[in-house]
Amino acid sequence: MAKVAVISDIHGNLPALEAVLAEIRREEVDEILCLGDVVGYGADPAACLERVWDECTVLVRGNHEEAVLTPAAARSFNPVARFAIEWTRKTLGWDHLAMIKSMTNVFEGGDRLTLVHDSPVPTAGGGYLHDARTAAIAFRGFDSRICIVGHTHVPVAFVAPRIGTIEPAEVDTVDLSDADEWAWPADGRVILNPGSVGQPRDGDPRASIGILDLERGTFGIRRVEYDVVRAQSDLRRAGLPSLLGDRLAVGA
Numbered sequence: 001m002a003k004v005a006v007i008s009d010i011h012g013n014l015p016a017l018e019a020v021l022a023e024i025r026r027e028e029v030d031e032i033l034c035l036g037d038v039v040g041y042g043a044d045p046a047a048c049l050e051r052v053w054d055e056c057t058v059l060v061r062g063n064h065e066e067a068v069l070t071p072a073a074a075r076s077f078n079p080v081a082r083f084a085i086e087w088t089r090k091t092l093g094w095d096h097l098a099m100i101k102s103m104t105n106v107f108e109g110g111d112r113l114t115l116v117h118d119s120p121v122p123t124a125g126g127g128y129l130h131d132a133r134t135a136a137i138a139f140r141g142f143d144s145r146i147c148i149v150g151h152t153h154v155p156v157a158f159v160a161p162r163i164g165t166i167e168p169a170e171v172d173t174v175d176l177s178d179a180d181e182w183a184w185p186a187d188g189r190v191i192l193n194p195g196s197v198g199q200p201r202d203g204d205p206r207a208s209i210g211i212l213d214l215e216r217g218t219f220g221i222r223r224v225e226y227d228v229v230r231a232q233s234d235l236r237r238a239g240l241p242s243l244l245g246d247r248l249a250v251g252a
Contacts, residue, residue: 008035008150012042013198019226035150036062036117043234061103155195
């Protein structure tokens with residue numbers, strides 16, 4: 001594992017996933033790692049699960065996968081998200097449920113790499129790592145040099161100077177929206193977020209993926225155009241709320 005692609009938060013958006021996989025092939029990576037939330041919101045959860053199952057070497061379970069398996073987990077979802085996850089649960093077959101059950105909650109790649117969908121410390125802001133305060137708590141939950149998370153749908157990096165208790169004032173926040181290749185400090189520890197494939201929320205509607213080069217110590221973001229109109233049409237045809245299609249056009 002030297003150069004890897006990291007994808008997250010596909011959310012049943014097959015046109016976005018297909019475009020992203022085509023881009024990843026051009027990057028000539030060694031592996032593809034998936035941080036979860038393959039399902040939820042979008043119209044093609046089954047097809048997306050099948051594609052990541054075939055393409056990815058690591059699959060981490062997201063909160064939307066958890067809500068498919070455990071309906072009570074969707075109680076905290078907003079009404080639109082809850083409607084979509086209930087629709088998703090009815091749509092998936094037993095083989096897709098088996099895929100979800102096989103996903104790991106946390107992947108540990110030795111002392112270099114930890115993968116988790118939301119936060120290695122679940123109580124950190126409900127799992128959303130939006131700022132230095134929540135990141136400082138999350139740094140307590142892993143010992144590796146690098147932790148990669150999704151969940152917020154926003155590409156960002158948090159940098160801490162050491163292992164152990166970190167105060168928010170010690171955490172540097174790096175906006176990765178336009179970072180083609182960002183080098184993390186040689187003596188620091190980092191939390192990285194590749195953004196979202198299927199439902200970006202940083203004002204850029206293009207699908208977002210991360211390219212991690214462990215040998216060079218870099219992490220870059222690739223933004224990929226995809227057929228948003230097709231994804232919106234798929235949502236309407238499935239009878240899912242129009243809001244889910246509207247937000248795709250604006251990256252919100």
